[in-house]
Amino acid sequence: MVSQPEVARGPVAPVASAPIASVVPVASVVPVAPIDPAGLAESLLPFGESRMLPRAAYVDPAIFSWEQKHFFDGGWSCVAFSAELANPGDQRAVPVGPGSVLLSRDDDGILRAFANTCRHRGHELLPCGGSAQRPSIVCPYHSWTFELDGGLKTAKGFKGTPGFDESQWGLISLPVTEWRGLIFVDGSGKATPMEPALAELDELVAPYEPERLVIAGRHSYDAAANWKILTENYHECYHCPMIHPELCRVSPPRSGENYQPSGPWVGGWMDLRAGMDTMSLDGSSLGVPLRGLDATGLRTVIYVNIFPNVLLSLHPDYVMTHLLTPLAADRTLIECTWAFAPEAVDTPGFDPGYAVEFWDITNRQDWGACESVQRGLTSEHAVPGPLSPDEDAVYQFVTQVARGYSGQPPWHKPATTQRAGAAAVS
Numbered sequence: 001m002v003s004q005p006e007v008a009r010g011p012v013a014p015v016a017s018a019p020i021a022s023v024v025p026v027a028s029v030v031p032v033a034p035i036d037p038a039g040l041a042e043s044l045l046p047f048g049e050s051r052m053l054p055r056a057a058y059v060d061p062a063i064f065s066w067e068q069k070h071f072f073d074g075g076w077s078c079v080a081f082s083a084e085l086a087n088p089g090d091q092r093a094v095p096v097g098p099g100s101v102l103l104s105r106d107d108d109g110i111l112r113a114f115a116n117t118c119r120h121r122g123h124e125l126l127p128c129g130g131s132a133q134r135p136s137i138v139c140p141y142h143s144w145t146f147e148l149d150g151g152l153k154t155a156k157g158f159k160g161t162p163g164f165d166e167s168q169w170g171l172i173s174l175p176v177t178e179w180r181g182l183i184f185v186d187g188s189g190k191a192t193p194m195e196p197a198l199a200e201l202d203e204l205v206a207p208y209e210p211e212r213l214v215i216a217g218r219h220s221y222d223a224a225a226n227w228k229i230l231t232e233n234y235h236e237c238y239h240c241p242m243i244h245p246e247l248c249r250v251s252p253p254r255s256g257e258n259y260q261p262s263g264p265w266v267g268g269w270m271d272l273r274a275g276m277d278t279m280s281l282d283g284s285s286l287g288v289p290l291r292g293l294d295a296t297g298l299r300t301v302i303y304v305n306i307f308p309n310v311l312l313s314l315h316p317d318y319v320m321t322h323l324l325t326p327l328a329a330d331r332t333l334i335e336c337t338w339a340f341a342p343e344a345v346d347t348p349g350f351d352p353g354y355a356v357e358f359w360d361i362t363n364r365q366d367w368g369a370c371e372s373v374q375r376g377l378t379s380e381h382a383v384p385g386p387l388s389p390d391e392d393a394v395y396q397f398v399t400q401v402a403r404g405y406s407g408q409p410p411w412h413k414p415a416t417t418q419r420a421g422a423a424a425v426s
């Protein structure tokens with residue numbers, strides 16, 4: 001049994017060897033978002049005095065376009081699971097910002113990412129969301145064919161054409177990395193490496209070994225709410241007594257504490273009630289405890305969000321992941337997965353339903369609330385409200401966004417805006 005590191009509980013201490021504060025995983029020169037700067041200044045006031053983001057952040061298509069370009073296509077964002085591209089020849093086109101990226105796994109197991117645009121006349125190599133399994137990448141328009149490493153293999157009719165140099169017409173490569181079973185792409189091609197910025201978080205997540213787990217449950221939701229409303233909701237349990245009776249039965253809504261990270265993430269942990277083994281309708285687990293957890297890990301659930309679009313919920317016996325893909329200012333695709341230890345999944349009769357059903361109920365309660373917030377914010381009378389003492393993780397996320405809108409690295413936190421506070425998350 002591996003003990004969780006000290007960093008796993010309470011405020012997170014900086015990791016001395018990782019120069020996290022200097023990491024700027026979005027392009028270093030980012031234009032300011034077209035949003036009221038006075039409103040952003042209010043969002044960036046110290047916790048306890050600040051306000052939520054200006055209403056435009058949730059309803060204005062111009063802000064949505066800016067976010068797509070500068071948050072989702074301007075640095076690292078999560079696009080898929082490693083398990084979805086496990087084998088040589090696996091290919092998949094995934095949305096990244098306003099466009100899409102083609103992922104491919106080569107014969108040596110190396111994962112690559114390319115701009116999803118053919119070098120001939122620009123046709124998509126795969127439709128966004130589509131996948132293929134074959135030894136080369138074939139454009140469906142005029143059949144230009146590329147190696148899995150992106151090099152041009154054949155261009156029908158061009159053989160011997162004077163001046164045509166095949167080596168010049170390979171696919172456009174983009175940075176891609178795998179972290180704990182998740183695939184991240186840097187759509188800008190300019191971001192600094194992601195792993196150093198996640199060093200602190202990696203210490204928290206490592207005992208759960210999500211890269212070893214097997215996805216056994218999956219749900220897609222199409223929520224009529226802005227992606228930030230969903231994330232803000234995830235970061236507080238202030239709402240739990242009102243809308244989550246099932247959750248409150250297994251986890252005290254005011255338990256736990258939020259971390260004070262210096263990287264591109266926000267999160268906290270909550271306790272399980274006495275006698276409850278995990279988050280399920282009756283608190284019992286029909287899986288097996290994850291092998292790397294210590295006694296504390298077996299009594300708590302960790303909730304973290306990696307900016308901008310992935311939520312990781314680490315349970316004693318499973319990991320739930322929400323992958324958010326913004327579709328419009330008022331619409332978000334949420335792909336939710338539940339992953340369990342292989343020794344649990346291999347057990348005859350294993351049924352992930354105990355976890356899936358619990359969170360499907362809770363997810364739908366959350367999306368209902370978030371959609372109502374979205375509708376409420378369409379009112380021109382809506383003005384940014386204050387945050388409760390239990391919403392300090394919401395504050396951390398809101399200030400990330402506000403700093404990003406201001407053209408700053410989202411997770412550079414001036415000392416004046418930091419204040420420790422206890423709160424629950426869900």
Ligand code: FES
Binds near residue numbers: 140142144
């Ligand atoms: S656009 Fe791809 S082969 Fe013509």
Ligand SMILES: [Fe+2]
Binds near residue numbers: 240
């Ligand atoms: Fe909730």
